Amino acid sequence: MVPSQAFTIATRIVNQLIRDRRTMAMIVIVPLVVMSLIGLSFPESTVLDYIAPALLATLALFFSFLLTGISFLRERSQGTLERIMASPVSRLDIVVGYLFGFFLFALTQTIIIILFTIYVLDVHYYGELWQIFIFQIVIITGAVNLGIFTSTFARNEFQMVQFIPLIVVPQIFLCGVIWPVEQMPDYLQWLSSVLPLTYAVDGLRDIMLSGKSLLDVGLDLAVMVGFTVVFSILAAVTLRRGAAS
Amino acid sequence: MATDEPAVRADEVSFNYSKLKVLDSLSLQVPPGVSFGLLGPNGAGKTTLIRLLVGLIKPKSGSIRLLGQPPSRRIAHRIGYMPQLHSxxxxxxxxxxxxxxxxxxxxxxxxxxxxxxxxxxxxxxxxxxxxxxxxxxxxxxxxxxxxxxxxxxxxPVLFLDEPTVGLDPELRVTFWEHFAYLTSQGTTLIISSHTMDDAAHCDLLAFMREGKIIARGSPAELQQATGKPDSTLEEAFLYSIHREAGNGS
Incomplete structure (x- = not known):
């Protein structure tokens, strides 16, 4: 790997998105609108306090996955990815470059969501704020790689959008966001145990509702890091397949 | 690379997408410092051949050498690639x-x-x-x-996939002036096109059809091969098709 090459790609993505003012505005406004609606639909603060960790994890996954998946797909469809693939840059440099480029914007959205949740919706939490941020960063890193990997299987934006009900929605239902995993049938519990959002929700709830530390939720954190590594490897391995098609 | 080594060399290269054979035991050699035109209709396999030569896809069989080496990231910095899309x-x-x-x-x-x-x-x-x-x-x-x-x-080697598509005649002339300048500097150009206007500008040509090279040579040689002194490159291409069909039957 040549870090300067990954840095060049990351810088280019940042420059590109910054110059796309409408996208930049949407990156900021959309999470604010969504969080405002959620706040208004939960007038009982205790209910919102309970559901907030799951919402933070889900929205971080959803926004990061969507932003990366669509942006990366554009790289494929407009031929720029193929052009990079013909250059001396390695696949790992490409994945790392895209990861850091998109990560910055996914992080921006996540920071907006967390700060809005805590300071505007007035959600109470017990853990350390910086630990919530660290945990969220792990979630978005995994989601960015998942977006890159998933975009390999889509040939256009319509197909990419179909991955949302396939990848994001089942996790909302199966990973303890709406009802506890323990109340589901055994086979669904098993399915939930192989989905990243289960560990994201579990870990974030422990930090925010029980005041646990990152060390206490080490298992959830380790599984999330594991998912991130696996998605990165899959993204790098499948890169040529997508570019060549 | 030895001086007599071709800048680009493909030996018995075949490629297929699923069951569709796109390139069929194709061989070519491009000497350094020339403009080499890959001419043929849409679907002849020109873009696939260029993508193989720059290393974006791998041949099902056969071998490719660029500047004496197989296409890889190691040599990619010595290759230029202008794809069909603006990219x-x-x-x-x-x-x-x-x-x-x-x-x-x-x-x-x-x-x-x-x-x-x-x-x-x-x-x-x-x-x-x-x-x-x-x-x-x-x-x-x-x-x-x-x-x-x-x-x-x-x-030193530049692949241009249909670089003049969609250009107005004036800009097309300008592009060919650029290409002539690049070859004068020693750059080897491999240019795909489906228009015979482009063909006349190339030092060497390969006519492609259905994944094969059906004729090769300089524009003058290909025109002479028809046996008519005033034949055009369109006629040379059609002549090559008929000759190929005759050989195949």
Whole structure:
């Protein structure tokens, strides 16, 4: 790997998105609108306090996955990815470059969501704020790689959008966001145990509702890091397949 | 690379997408410093051949050598590639696009990079508009930016996939002037096209049809092969098709 090459790609993505003012505005406004609606639909603060960790994890996954998946797909469809693939840059440099480029914007959205949740919706939490941020960063890193990997299987934006009900929605239902995993049938519990959002929700709830530390939720954190590594490897391995098609 | 080594060499290369045979035991050799035209109708396999030669896809059988080496990342910095799509970042300016490709192709020295970026943009006559966003440019200007991106790192071998498609006649002439300048500097050009207007500008040609090279030589040699002194390249191409059909039957 040549870090300067990954840095060049990351810088280019940042420059590109910054110059796309409408996208930049949407990156900021959309999470604010969504969080405002959620706040208004939960007038009982205790209910919102309970559901907030799951919402933070889900929205971080959803926004990061969507932003990366669509942006990366554009790289494929407009031929720029193929052009990079013909250059001396390695696949790992490409994945790392895209990861850091998109990560910055996914992080921006996540920071907006967390700060809005805590300071505007007035959600109470017990853990350390910086630990919530660290945990969220792990979630978005995994989601960015998942977006890159998933975009390999889509040939256009319509197909990419179909991955949302396939990848994001089942996790909302199966990973303890709406009802506890323990109340589901055994086979669904098993399915939930192989989905990243289960560990994201579990870990974030422990930090925010029980005041646990990152060390206490080490298992959830380790599984999330594991998912991130696996998605990165899959993204790098499948890169040529997508570019060549 | 030895001086007598072809810049590009393909031996018995075959490629297929699923059951569709796109290239069939194709062989070619391109000497250094010439413009080599791959001429043929749409679907002849020109783009697939170029993608194979630059290493984006691997042949099912046969071998490829670029500057004496198999296509790989190790040699990619010595290759330029202008794909059929513009393949540019529309939100970025002309200079940002060209600078990005210079960095990607390892032009690491900053002063040298700035100089090469300026040279490439001046060559395609867009220096005055270097700060314009690519999305605000016409199709022809995007083609020129795409060419600048492909040549910015001074590659000795340059692959151009249908570079003149969609260009008006004036711009087409300008492009061929650029190509002539590049070959005069020792660059080897492999240019795909489906128009015979382009063919006449090339030093050497390979007529392609249905995944095979059906004739090769200089434009004059291919015209002479028809047996008619005043034949055009269109006639030479049709003659090659008939001759190939006769050999096959």
């Amino acid at each position: 540019l970042y529309s939100e970025l300016s002309i200079i940002q696009n060209v600078n990005f490709y210079a960095r990607i192709y390892r032009v690491t020295n900053r002063a040298e990079r700035e100089q090469w970026v300026e040279e490439a943009i001046r060559l395609v006559d867009l220096w005055e508009r270097r700060k314009d966003q690519v999305m605000k440019l016409s199709g022809g200007m995007k083609q020129r930016v795409s060419l600048a991106c492909a040549i910015v790192h001074h590659p």
